[in-house]
Amino acid sequence: MHELSIALSILDVVGEEMERHEGARVEAIHVKLGPLSGVVKEALLSAYELARMQTPYEEARLVFEDMPIVVFCSKCQAERSVHSMQQFCCAECDTPATEVLHGRELELAALELEE
Amino acid sequence: MSTSPRIVEVRQNVLKHNDEVARALRSRFEQAGILVVSLVSSPGSGKTAFLEKTLTLLKQAGYRPSALVGDLATDNDAARLARSEAPVKQITTGTLCHLEAAMVEKALEGWNLEELDYLFIENVGNLVCPASYDLGENLRLVLLSVTEGEDKPLKYPTIFNSADLAVITKLDLAEAVEFDHEAARENIRSVRPGMAVMELSAKTGQGMDHWLGFLRSKIART
Numbered sequence: 144m145h146e147l148s149i150a151l152s153i154l155d156v157v158g159e160e161m162e163r164h165e166g167a168r169v170e171a172i173h174v175k176l177g178p179l180s181g182v183v184k185e186a187l188l189s190a191y192e193l194a195r196m197q198t199p200y201e202e203a204r205l206v207f208e209d210m211p212i213v214v215f216c217s218k219c220q221a222e223r224s225v226h227s228m229q230q231f232c233c234a235e236c237d238t239p240a241t242e243v244l245h246g247r248e249l250e251l252a253a254l255e256l257e258e
Numbered sequence: 259m260s261t262s263p264r265i266v267e268v269r270q271n272v273l274k275h276n277d278e279v280a281r282a283l284r285s286r287f288e289q290a291g292i293l294v295v296s297l298v299s300s301p302g303s304g305k306t307a308f309l310e311k312t313l314t315l316l317k318q319a320g321y322r323p324s325a326l327v328g329d330l331a332t333d334n335d336a337a338r339l340a341r342s343e344a345p346v347k348q349i350t351t352g353t354l355c356h357l358e359a360a361m362v363e364k365a366l367e368g369w370n371l372e373e374l375d376y377l378f379i380e381n382v383g384n385l386v387c388p389a390s391y392d393l394g395e396n397l398r399l400v401l402l403s404v405t406e407g408e409d410k411p412l413k414y415p416t417i418f419n420s421a422d423l424a425v426i427t428k429l430d431l432a433e434a435v436e437f438d439h440e441a442a443r444e445n446i447r448s449v450r451p452g453m454a455v456m457e458l459s460a461k462t463g464q465g466m467d468h469w470l471g472f473l474r475s476k477i478a479r480t
Contacts, residue, residue, distance in 0.1 A: 145356050145387035147326045152272050160268050170263045174272065181389030228415035231449055239451030243419075249272045250388065254264040 146186040149249070151195035156251045157200060164256055169203040171255035177210040177248040178228060184209075212246035278389055279359035283366075283394030290371035293476050294379065297392050298417055299401035300410070301383030304427040304460060306335045308401065309378055311460040313342035315470055316376060317383040321477075322375040326365050332384060345369070355388035359394055375477055385414040397476075399479040403428040404437035409443055422453065425469070429459035 157172055174228040176184060184207055191205045216233040222244060224234045231240050269313060271277055289292045297305050309325060316323040324345040336348035349365050362379060371377075372431045379395060381388040400421035402410050405428055411418045418424065424446045432439070443455050456472070458465025 145354075145390065148271060148354070148356075148358075149390070152275070156268070156270050156272060156274065160266070160270070164266065167264075179416055179419055181386065183418070228419070229412045229449060231415075231419065231451055239447070241452045251268045251270045251272050253268055254266045256266055257263050 146182060146190040149187055150184055150190040153191070153205075153251060154194055154198055154200060157203075157254065158255060160251075161199075164254075164258075167256040167258045169200050169254055170257050171204040171206050172184070172251065173206045173208060173253040173255070175208045175248045175250040175252045176182060177246040178212055179243065179246040180249040184250055208252060210245055210248045213244045214240035215242040215244055216219050216240065217242070265307055268323045270364065271358070273392075274391065276359045279363055279384075283359060283371045284396075286371065286375070287394060287396070290374070291408055292371050292374050292377055293397070294377045294393075294395045295379060295397045295399060295473075296379040296388075296395040297379045297399045297401060298385065298388045298421065299383060299403075300406060303383070303401045303403040303406060304381040305380050305383065305401055306338055307460040308425070308427055308458075309380055310339050311344055311463070311466060312469070312473075313339060313344040313346075314326050315466060316473070317344055319343060319470070321375045322373060323378065324369070325378040325380065326362060327380045327383045327446040328361070330354075330447050335380065340480035345374070351382055355382055355384050356391055356392060357381050358391050359366075362390040363394050365397055369465050376473065385410075385417050387421045399423050401427050402442065402446075403431040403462075405435050408438050408442040411442075411445040411449045418446060418449045418453075421450065424450070424455045426455065427460065429457050429464055 195201050212225050213222050216238055218236050218238040225231050225240050226234055233240055299305050313323045325339050326347050328349045328351055329335050333348040336346050339346040347365050349361050398421045400418055446455055456469055
């Protein structure tokens, strides 16, 4: 369970960003999350409920944008999805996938601000 | 004063502070010419025994290895590793289930990296949380003991996918538990195509030559 650490890190990054938007209130925090990030969405949501208490962002919702796994397939010479995390092969031609382009994201994408 | 919310793009990695520290560590390691290997696995997969044997063999071969050991509560592992006479330091994480780059940085205070060839970082026994944190290592090893079952990679694909090398440990027990070598390798390949796999036993020494040869080849570059 490292999701509490992650939730606190999110609030840290929000805090830094908000130094540039004095007087605004954070309505929502948009986070891009990939399946290879090592973070469980549900656990992060619960952790966030705790983490946001008694911070300036108590009212801010956490909104996830699920990122798909995208690999570069050496055979197709193109960006492809994979069958699954357990079967890490090109969904089109079954070539084992070694070059991951997306899916590791754990990114604070955007903030919704009320001014 | 407007009431409709405004969207501000941020596009920052949530773990950017960890990543910054990890990047700084990596460049320090590179400057010092030291190879840094981190180890992740379930609790009880034989990380400490494997590391103790590795440190001892490297010392005997004239190299200068060292280790940092992450553990929740005790310093038992560090005490075991210290028997190898290599520099060893414990990082007690308390309730934290993983190591972060800043803990590594702090643990290395006062160390002269120039005097070392290898640094091993043993993460907390956990196959979930350490996957997210870059520690500045050059190589991440994931350990799987023969007693854990061949399907472990399928259950924890994220950490296997984040690793550079898989090491199957406790090979001396393989027969007793009817370990299916090919199935294990197939599962590792399935979650992380192309990853090298080594099988060894720290107890009998089987396979350790191969592992040591690999480590030697990694610093032969300097």
